[in-house]
Amino acid sequence: xxxxxxxxxxxxxxxxxxxxxxxxxxxxxxxxxxxxxxxxxxxxxxxxxxxxxxxxxxxxxxxxxxxxxxxxxxxxxxxxxxxxxxxxxxxxxxxxxxxxxxxxxxxxxxxxxxxxxxxxxxxxxxxxxxxxxxxxxxxxxxxxxxxxxxxxxxxxxxxxxxxxxxxxxxxxxxxxxxxxxxxxxxxxxxxxxxxxxxxxxxxxxxxxxxxxxxxxxxxxxxxxxxxxxxxxxxxxxxxxxxxxxxxxxxxxxxxxxxxxxxxxxxxxxxxxxxxxxxxxxxxxxxxxxxxxxxxxxxxxxxxxx
Numbered sequence: 001x002x003x004x005x006x007x008x009x010x011x012x013x014x015x016x017x018x019x020x021x022x023x024x025x026x027x028x029x030x031x032x033x034x035x036x037x038x039x040x041x042x043x044x045x046x047x048x049x050x051x052x053x054x055x056x057x058x059x060x061x062x063x064x065x066x067x068x069x070x071x072x073x074x075x076x077x078x079x080x081x082x083x084x085x086x087x088x089x090x091x092x093x094x095x096x097x098x099x100x101x102x103x104x105x106x107x108x109x110x111x112x113x114x115x116x117x118x119x120x121x122x123x124x125x126x127x128x129x130x131x132x133x134x135x136x137x138x139x140x141x142x143x144x145x146x147x148x149x150x151x152x153x154x155x156x157x158x159x160x161x162x163x164x165x166x167x168x169x170x171x172x173x174x175x176x177x178x179x180x181x182x183x184x185x186x187x188x189x190x191x192x193x194x195x196x197x198x199x200x201x202x203x204x205x206x207x208x209x210x211x212x213x214x215x216x217x218x219x220x221x222x223x224x225x226x227x228x229x230x231x232x233x234x235x236x237x238x239x240x241x242x243x244x245x246x247x248x249x250x251x252x253x254x255x256x257x258x259x260x261x262x263x264x265x266x267x268x269x270x271x272x273x274x275x276x277x278x279x280x281x282x283x284x285x286x287x288x289x290x291x292x293x294x295x296x297x298x299x300x301x302x303x304x305x
Contacts, residue, residue, distance in 0.1 A: 003028055003036040053290040055297045060266040060276045062293070064286045067258030067279040068112055073119045078277075079253035080245065081120050082265055084129040084236060104281070108144060113151040119256065123189030123210075125248045126153055128181040129161075129236065145181075153183035157216055161240060164223030180220060180244065188212075191250070212247045220244075231262035231288045241268035249274055263289030270296050 003025050010024045025033050053062035063072070067085075088105035116126055126148070133141055145155070160177045167176045190208035222240040241264055245255060251273040257265035260278035266289065269276035280286050 003033055007036075053286070053293070055266075055270070055293055057297055059270055059274070059297070060278065060293060062260070062263070062266065062278045062280070062286060062289055064281070064283060065279050066281055067260075068106075068115070070115050070119050070256075070258065070279075073256065073277070075118055076121050077254065078119050078256045079121055079124045080249045080255045081116055081124075081126045082241065082244065082255055082257050083116075083127065083259060084234060084257075084261065085259050087131060087234075107140065108147065110147045110150065113147045113153070117151045117153065117185060120185045121189075122186050124185055125156065125188070125212075126183040126185065127244060127248070128183070130179045130181050132160075132175060132177055132179060148183050153185055154187065156182040156184045156188060156211070158182070159216055159218070159220060161220045161222065164221065166224035177219075182212075182248070191248070213250075214247060216247060217243075231292060232285060235262035236264050238264055238268050238271070241265055242272055245269065245272050245274055260289055261285060263292045266293050267296050 006025055007021055011020075021033050022030050054060070065072075085108065086105040088107045120126060128144065128148075130141060130144070131137060149155070159180045159182070161180055163176045163178070165176075188210045190210045191213045192209040192211050193213070194209050220240055220243055222237050222243070225235045225237050245268055249255065253274055255265060255269050255274055255276045256279075257276065258279045260266070260280040262285070263278060263280075266276050266278050270293070278289065280289060
């Protein structure tokens, strides 16, 4: 019997420690047992890991780790990748009334998009939250889109997020938008109900068209989170993410946020009856996310011997 099947048979969905997993696989070395568990993290073993948080209803798994290394996520297992990566553009994030570059930032490489394509289901959506184009970032924005295309993603839509009444003064001009960039992995899957062709006896559509579940808006007009209420500097409003999630996924599907930051994706997933895997590198942010989710549903910390 394989390591994975042995664990499933012995524990039958119950929580277990890594030590217990080693004990029920005495003929396998600990490294192999741990590797098999992490390969299925969020797929078969939603209650297993080192230093993880899990909502009691198992809808959100929070991992302290590097969101650019998704080795623990199975191929083709995610229905929505929602990414707001720590943007490295210090010239534009300093000055005026903004000072967002006081945390660890980075720039994507092509390898990031290779990994995104690996974990995302065919036809599913990748969402990248991007700042408006400027003199300091236009080349990088073009590079992001080029890498996405090279890795099998197709351009689907770009929708501005209007931050309500919030206005940021960056020195050259006032700004109050970011871009919601949507790609599909290959041809977009069929999510939109075709009400004109085929209805069942209850009037529900029996056929679906490719693309989002409904006509996308010209912009997402959602008030930004007040600065004093933010867990992280670039925190997005729950309502914005709820709208994105409802357009691009069905209930009970899995959303992956590799740069969880404030944990807003987890709260939005819970409120829209989806599941989420959140990855966050910063230990303090992980704790803050767990506290945030505790206000929505019960959260327990998993610790292992």
